[in-house]
Amino acid sequence: MSARRNRATVAVVGVGMALTLAGCGEGSGGSAGGSGGSGGGDDMPTIAFVPKLQGIPYFEAMNAGGEAACEELGCEWLYQGPVEADAAAQADIVRSFIQQDVDVLFVAPNDPDSMAPLLQEAADAGIAVGTTDTDAPNSVREVFVSQASTEGIGQTLTDQMVEAMGGAGRYAIVSCGETAENLNSWIEVQREYTASEYPEVEITEVVYAGEDQAAATQMATDLMNSDPTLTGLVGECTSSAPGVAQAVRDAGRIGQVATVGLGTPNSIAPYLEDGSASSSVLWDVEALGYLTVWAGMQLAEGNEFEATNDVNSDLSAVEYDEETKTLLLGPPLVLTSENVGEFDY
Amino acid sequence: MSSSILTPAGRPDGEPAAVAPQDGGRQRLLPSPVTGQEMVLIVVIALLWLALSLATPAFFTSGSIVPLLVGMTPIALIGVGMTIVIITGGIDVSVGSIVMVCSVIVAQTMVGSGLPLPLAVLLAVAIGGVLGLVNGVLIAYGRVHAIIITFGTLNLFRFIGLQVFGSSTVEGIPRTLNFFGRGEAGRTLGIPHSFVIMLVIAALAWWYLRHTAGGRHFYAIGGDSQAARLAGISVRTRVLMAYVVTGLLAGLASCFVLAQGTSSLAANVGSGLELAVIAAVVIGGTSIIGGRGSVLGTVLGALLVQTVATGVTQLGWRSQLSDLFVGLFILIAVGADLIRQRTRRAS
Structure with missing residues (x-):
């Protein structure tokens, strides 16, 4: 009897421990960025950036761009994100940056709505706040640094797809999160633009694979099988872009089914090489990091943005939309087998 | 009818579900090679395949069937170990993380040093085995x-x-x-290697669980571990074995996952895999409270889940529908298990 009770106690303690561990997994990961604060002797502004999650090549590239920019422009760069794309964990990190009293805070919010009150809190503490990569439109952010316009991405993807298909045919889209706002708005543009600009091209289906590469490959395989007349596949996010190309490669249908997508340079390069992917539409992620820091410096120094801004030699005409307070990085970047080697992320 | 399949005749009343058979009684005590639930699964899968073949001419082609069979192998393979674990009354929700650790180490080593295939497999299986051992030791000796x-x-x-x-x-x-x-390199005479490997391992496990005294011990532990211990079964060793085997298989499965993936590997590899594996095991008719189940059912369960996912995409239905179907299958399978237990208790 008592042995059984002991076991129950152990079990309860065990549950507690397991839950604590789980909490750690989802909680604010890592210990980076502890050295911040504006109490230091020098008067370089401190610019902090909280990505959706840490440890994926996309945000690491933004980090690299931001770091380089701070070195050049003279600021202290802090970078820390959650280990999973989780709104609560991200909020904890934002709070810790507010407590460290940074000068400028940039966030790529996982959940724009729940981030808004926190940005208000930061602004109340005298911190200049902005969003980058993903906006929180109903917040007090002073600027949104946008990687590309929805139209720009959607139309470039469509143009690339149609060109790879030879001007006519049927293609399907393998998307990722079913509720991902940016992906869905790109798909909307693709539908409209395809219908209006390319009457001989038809989108057959849109399927959702989550962030699961293997699922994207399997779904692309199934789509090719169910419709032998399919000649194009779009991988709508960074995990499904190489996923659909892998499906074409495995099925031995390179040259019959063309693929394009939003793949990061390193992940898509092998597929551009053997032709299972025709091109990849993205933006220069390091430049986005650079532009974010530049915008942060303007906020810190109290400068207004011009309608067209000369940031540096590569970003000589960055447009600013006064009404939406949006800085636009520029037209999307098209990666092909020729230029993909120039990028390392 | 069905209850006579599930409760073989000749077992003395009141004897725990599956204590190791005594000599001489072995033939009569063995359950039928294919249980009722497995029969149902075979029929459902056959009907599904028939319906899909009629609905879309593309389904019953090698271009479609081969990826389907390859796609289910990691789940079925880990499912073999998970079946043994669940039969003993345990569960292993860490298999997805084991796959993650194995695949990232193997992938990095391959990138770094051009590891050849046999060594890659060996490395993956070894890491999986060690992680499985950690689970096994903690569970067998920790009494949690x-x-x-x-x-x-x-x-x-x-x-x-x-x-x-x-x-x-x-x-x-x-x-x-x-x-x-x-791809082409993964097949001989059109048959995918990974599927054959999975089938061989599953067949061995099926035979071992069914026809050896050692195999029956797992059932005895799940039926009533106290009684099993009194009957002289080394409960700890068996439990330890179950988790080590699951770890080893998860290690091998991580090679399959890598082979099916692209040339890049992201940190979300393996996440949620444990749920897919447990779903296959439960749909296959293994009782979640232990004491009953079979590897054949698990393989069929994995095949059914994969067939549904492929069918939904090929028919052009909305992707979430496959989640709905898998959910329903799980509930139906668990419901059937409950009814079986009630009828047995009543009889």
Whole structure:
């Protein structure tokens, strides 16, 4: 009897421990960025950036761009994100940056709505706040640094797809999160633009694979099988872009089914090489990091943005939309087998 | 009818579900080779395949069936180990994290040193075995329920995996493991290697569980571990074995996962895999409280889930529908298990 009770106690303690561990997994990961604060002797502004999650090549590239920019422009760069794309964990990190009293805070919010009150809190503490990569439109952010316009991405993807298909045919889209706002708005543009600009091209289906590469490959395989007349596949996010190309490669249908997508340079390069992917539409992620820091410096120094801004030699005409307070990085970047080697992320 | 299949005639009343058979009684005590639920699964899968073949001419072609069979192998393979674990009354929710650790270490080593195929497999299986051993030791000697222990190690292993990943994905993975993949290199005479390997392992496990005294011990432990111990079964050793085997198989499965993946590997590999595996086991008719189940059912369960996913996409239905179907299958399978237990208790 008592042995059984002991076991129950152990079990309860065990549950507690397991839950604590789980909490750690989802909680604010890592210990980076502890050295911040504006109490230091020098008067370089401190610019902090909280990505959706840490440890994926996309945000690491933004980090690299931001770091380089701070070195050049003279600021202290802090970078820390959650280990999973989780709104609560991200909020904890934002709070810790507010407590460290940074000068400028940039966030790529996982959940724009729940981030808004926190940005208000930061602004109340005298911190200049902005969003980058993903906006929180109903917040007090002073600027949104946008990687590309929805139209720009959607139309470039469509143009690339149609060109790879030879001007006519049927293609399907393998998307990722079913509720991902940016992906869905790109798909909307693709539908409209395809219908209006390319009457001989038809989108057959849109399927959702989550962030699961293997699922994207399997779904692309199934789509090719169910419709032998399919000649194009779009991988709508960074995990499904190489996923659909892998499906074409495995099925031995390179040259019959063309693929394009939003793949990061390193992940898509092998597929551009053997032709299972025709091109990849993205933006220069390091430049986005650079532009974010530049915008942060303007906020810190109290400068207004011009309608067209000369940031540096590569970003000589960055447009600013006064009404939406949006800085636009520029037209999307098209990666092909020729230029993909120039990028390392 | 069906209850006579599930409760073989000749077993003395009141005897725990599956205590090791005595000499001489073995023939009569063995359950029928194919249980009622497995029969149902075979019929459902056959009907589904028939319906899909009629609905879309593309379904019953090698271009469609081969990826389907390859796609289910990681789940079925880990499912073999998970079946043994669940038969003993345990569970292992850390398998997804084991796959993550194995695949990232193997992928990085292949990128770094051009590891050949046999060594890659060996490395993956060895790491999986060690992680399985950690689970096994903690569960066999810790006397805490397996779900708590493996929930803990799920997080622990994932932490290790994230450390190995550093803060980036693994890029430029060589095609060493193509032998297990979907492509041309993964087939001989049109038959995918990974599927054959999975079938051989599943068949061995099926035979071992069914026809050896050692195999029957797992059932005895799940039926009533106290009684099993009194009957002279080394409960700890068996429990330890179950988790080590699951770890080894998860290690091998991670090679299949890598072979099916692209040339880059992201840190979300393996996440949620444990649920897919448990779903296959439960749909296959293994009782979640232990004491009953079979590897054949698990393989069929994995095949059914994969067939549904493929069918939904090929028919052009909305992707979430496959989640709905898998959910319903699980509920139906668990419901059938409950009814079986009630009828047995009543009889």
